Amino acid sequence: MISIKSSREIGLMRETATLARNTLVYIESFIKPGISTEELNQICHDYILEHGAYPSPLNYNGFPKSVCTSLNEVICHGIPSKSDIVKDGDILNIDVTTYLNKFHGDTNKTFLVGNVSDEIQKLVDVTYQCMRAGINTVKPGSHIGDIGAIIQEIAHDHGYSVVEEYCGHGIGREFHEEPQVVHVGKKGTGAECKPGMTFTIEPMINLGSRHCKLLRDGWTVITKDKKPSAQFEHTILVTEEGHEILTLRPDEQVDFKI
Numbered sequence: 001m002i003s004i005k006s007s008r009e010i011g012l013m014r015e016t017a018t019l020a021r022n023t024l025v026y027i028e029s030f031i032k033p034g035i036s037t038e039e040l041n042q043i044c045h046d047y048i049l050e051h052g053a054y055p056s057p058l059n060y061n062g063f064p065k066s067v068c069t070s071l072n073e074v075i076c077h078g079i080p081s082k083s084d085i086v087k088d089g090d091i092l093n094i095d096v097t098t099y100l101n102k103f104h105g106d107t108n109k110t111f112l113v114g115n116v117s118d119e120i121q122k123l124v125d126v127t128y129q130c131m132r133a134g135i136n137t138v139k140p141g142s143h144i145g146d147i148g149a150i151i152q153e154i155a156h157d158h159g160y161s162v163v164e165e166y167c168g169h170g171i172g173r174e175f176h177e178e179p180q181v182v183h184v185g186k187k188g189t190g191a192e193c194k195p196g197m198t199f200t201i202e203p204m205i206n207l208g209s210r211h212c213k214l215l216r217d218g219w220t221v222i223t224k225d226k227k228p229s230a231q232f233e234h235t236i237l238v239t240e241e242g243h244e245i246l247t248l249r250p251d252e253q254v255d256f257k258i
C-alpha cells in the first residue's frame with residue numbers, strides 16, 4: 001500500500017526534508033583533499049543532532065554510521081571510515097537521511113573533489129540530468145515506470161549503464177516504504193502517481209557495466225569493473241499540479257529542463 005500524506009503530514013515531511021537538504025549544503029565546504037569520510041560523518045552527525053533530529057542510517061539494519069559516503073567506484077552505502085581519505089580528482093557521494101517530527105527526509109549529492117577528469121565530470125553531470133528528467137515525469141496520472149524509462153534512455157544515450165539492484169522508494173513515517181522506484185523501465189507501467197505520495201528518485205549511473213558487488217562488510221556496494229559510479233537523490237511530493245522537490249537546494253534550478 002502506498003501511503004497518501006495529509007497536508008499536516010506534508011508540513012512535517014517538508015521540515016525533515018529541509019533539514020536533510022541543509023545538511024548537504026553545510027557539509028560541502030568541508031569536502032577537501034585530506035579529510036576522511038569519518039570526519040565528514042561526524043560533522044553531519046553533529047549538525048543533525050543540533051537541529052533536534054536523528055540520522056536515520058545510524059543503526060538502521062545495523063548500519064554503523066550516520067551518513068553513507070560512497071567514493072569513486074562505490075555505488076552506494078559506503079561506510080564512513082578514518083582510513084578513507086578524500087583526494088584530488090575523487091568523486092564523493094554523501095547520502096543524508098534525517099528523522100524529524102517522526103518523518104524521514106532523504107537526499108544525496110555526488111561532490112567533485114578538486115580537479116576531476118572531464119570523463120568523470122561528464123558522468124556526474126549526466127547522472128544529475130537523469131535524476132531531474134525522472135523527477136520531471138512526476139504528476140497525478142503518471143506512472144512510476146515513466147521515471148525509470150527516461151533515466152534509462154538518457155544514461156544509455158551517453159553509453160552509461162544503470163544500476164538495477166538498488167532503487168528509489170516511498171518515504172515518510174518509514175525510511176523505506178512502497179513503492180519501489182526502479183531506475184529502468186517502461187513508460188506507462190507501475191503504480192500511478194497520486195497527490196500526497198512521497199518517494200525518492202536516486203539513480204546510480206555507472207561509467208562501465210551495470211554489475212555490482214557487495215563487499216564483505218555487508219554494506220558497501222562497488223562496481224564489478226571498479227569504474228566510477230555517480231548518484232543524486234531527492235525526496236519528491238506528488239502535488240495536484242505536478243510535483244515538488246522537498247529537498248531542493250538553493251544552488252539548484254527550480255525548473256530544470258534537459
Ligand code: MF3
Pocket residue numbers: 056057058060061063067068077095096097106200202219233
Ligand atoms: N539513504 C539510502 C537511500 O537512499 C539508504 C541508506 S541505508 C543505510 O535509500 F543503512 F545504508 F544507511
Ligand code: CO
Pocket residue numbers: 106168169200202233
Ligand atoms: Co533513498
Ligand code: CO
Pocket residue numbers: 095096097106107108233
Ligand atoms: Co538516501
